[in-house]
Amino acid sequence: MKLATHFPFFFAIVFLLTVVSCNDRPNDLGTHYYACLDAADSAKATYDYQKAFGHYYRSLGYTNDTTPRWKAYSSIEMAKIQTRFGDYAGADSLLTQTLSYLKDTLYRSNVYAALGNNFSEQHDYVNARHYMERALALKTDAKDQLLLRNNIGYLYLQAQDYPRALSYYSKLIQTPGLDTLPDCYAKIRDNQAAAALYLNHPQTKAWLDRAYRLRDSLGNPLELTASTMHYAAYYLRQGQRDSAVIWAQKAYGYASQLHHPEDRLEALRYLIQALPNAKAKEPMEQYLRLSDSLDVVRSKAKVYFTSVIYDANLVRKENERFRSQLQLLLIAAGVLVCVGGVYFVNQRLRLRNRILRATYETELRLSKKVHDELANDVFKTLSFVENQTPDSPNKEAVLDHLEEIYQRTRFLSRSTGAIETGLTFKEELLELMSGFSSPTVAVIALNVERIDWNLIATTSKITLYRVLQELLVNMKKHSGANRVQITFETSKHQLVVHYEDNGIGMPTGVSPKNGLVNVENRILTLGGSISFETHQPTGCALKFILPK
Secondary structure, three states: OHHHHHHHHHHHHHHHHHHHHOOOOHHHHHHHHHHHHHHHHHHHHOOOHHHHHHHHHHHHHHOOOOOHHHHHHHHHHHHHHHHHOOOHHHHHHHHHHHHHHOOOHHHHHHHHHHHHHHHHHOOOHHHHHHHHHHHHHHOOOHHHHHHHHHHHHHHHHHOOOHHHHHHHHHHHOOOOOHHHOHHHHHHHHHHHHHHHHOOOOOOHHHHHHHHHHHHHHHOOHHHHHHHHHHHHHHHHHOOOHHHHHHHHHHHHHHHHHOOOHHHHHHHHHHHHHHOOOOOOHHHHHHHHHHHHHHHHHHHHHHHHHHHHHHHHHHHHHHHHHHHHHHHHHHHHHHHHHHHHHHHHHHHHHHHHHHHHHHHHHHHHHHHHHHHHHHHHHHHHHHHHHHOOOOOOOOHHHHHHHHHHHHHHHHHHHHHHOOOOOOOOHHHHHHHHHHHOOEOOEEEEEEOOOOOOHHHOOHHHHHHHHHHHHHHHHHHHHHHOOOEEEEEEEEOOOEEEEEEEEOOOOOOOOOOHHHHOHHHHHHHHHOOOEEEEOOOOOOOEEEEEEEEO
C-alpha cells in the first residue's frame, strides 16, 4: 500500500516542479541573454545596426530585477544605435529610464557618457558637457577618465571654440603616464592639432604627423579616418589643394570601409572644396545622393526602432497574459491532481478495509466451524467413548465418528489451504465441484475442458476456486437445491462464470448480496464484477467476471 500512501505527495512534487520549470532559471537566462548579445555583435560586425538593435532589445526579455547590469548594458547599446541614426528622443528616453533603476556606479557613468554624446550630436554642447562631467566624476579607471576628458575637449571643437579647445588639449597632453597609452595619446594629440590648425599654430603639422604615425602603427581605421580628415582640412587652409584631395580621398576610403555615411559625407565636403569646379560635379552628385539616402535611412531607422519596441511590448503583454493563464491552468491541474490523489487513496483504503473485513469474516467463519462442528463432533466422540466398557461391541461406531471428524477436518483444511494453480488446476477445480455432489445433489460443470487454464492468471484461479467453494457451501447449507449448473466461458481478456441452482432462492425484500459479501469482496478486489438475476421466482442465478 505504499503507492496509496505516497500518491498525493508524488503528484504534488510533480506539480511544483512543473510550475518552477515555467520560470527560467538564472543559468538559462544567462545563456539566452548572451546568445542575444552574440547575435547583436555579429550584426554590428556586418554594419547591420538595425538588426543589432533588435537583438539587444530581445536580450532585455532575459533580464530582471536581479540583473540590472545586463539590462543597462543592452539599453546603453540600443541608445548608441539610436543616436547614430538620429533618433535622439528615443535614445534620451531609454537612457533616462535606465538611470531610474540603475544603482551601479560604473554603468551610471556609461549612461551619462551616452547622454552626453546624444546631446553633442544635437549640437547641445552645454547639456553634453554637463553629462560628460557627471560621467567623469564616477570614472575610476585612468584610461576611461582620459577618454572622457578628450570627449569634453572635443565639445569645444564642435562648438568652434578653438582657443579654449587648444588650451584644454595642451594641458591634457601633459597628463602623467599618457605616453604609456598610445591610442589615448594619439587621440588627444590629433584633437590638439585640429584646434591648432584653425588658429594657424606653427606646431599643427608636427602634431598631426605625430598622431598619424601612432595611429598608422596601431592600424585602427576609425582613428585613421579622423587623422586623414584633419590632414585634408589642414592642406585646404594651407591652399595645397592637391594634397587636400589626396587626404580627403583617403578619409573617404576609411569611412567607406567602416560603413560610416556621416564620415563619408564629411570627406566628400573636403573633396568638393579641394577640387576645381569642373571636377567637383561628380563628388557633389555623390554627396547629394548619399545625403538623401542617409535621411531616408534615418527616417526608416526611427520607424524601425519604434516598431521593434512597440511590437515587443505587445509580445511581452501577450506573454504575461499567457503566463497568467498557464499558472491558473497549472493551479487548477494541481488541485485536480490532489483531489484525484485523495480519491485514489480513499479508494485504496476502502479496498484494503474490504480485504481486511473479508479476511476477518473468513477467520470468524472458520472459527465458528471449528467450534460448532469440529469441536462438537470431537466432544460427542469423547463422551461416547467414556460411556463404553471394554466389552462394548461399538468399535465400528467409534470408527465412523472418527472418519466423519477426519472428513470435516479435511474439508476445513481444503477450504483454507493452498490451491494447486499449475497444470493440475482443472482437476483441482473438478474435484472441488464433485466434492459437493451427492445422491441428492447434482453439481454439473459445463465447458471446463474447453478453457485453456494456462492462460488464466494465478490470482484469478485462486479467486475462482474460493468463490465457487463459497457458493457451493452456501448452496449446501441454505438453498436446499438438488441441481447446480456452473458454466465457464472466456473472451479475449475475461473469464465469465454462470452459476445457477434450483434452491429456495432469497426471501422477498432481501438482497442476494447480503449473504454473499465475501464472494463479492473477493471478485471486486481482483477488479472483476458480479451480477445477480433477481427476476426468477426460485433458485439462485448469478454471473461473475474475472480478468484473465
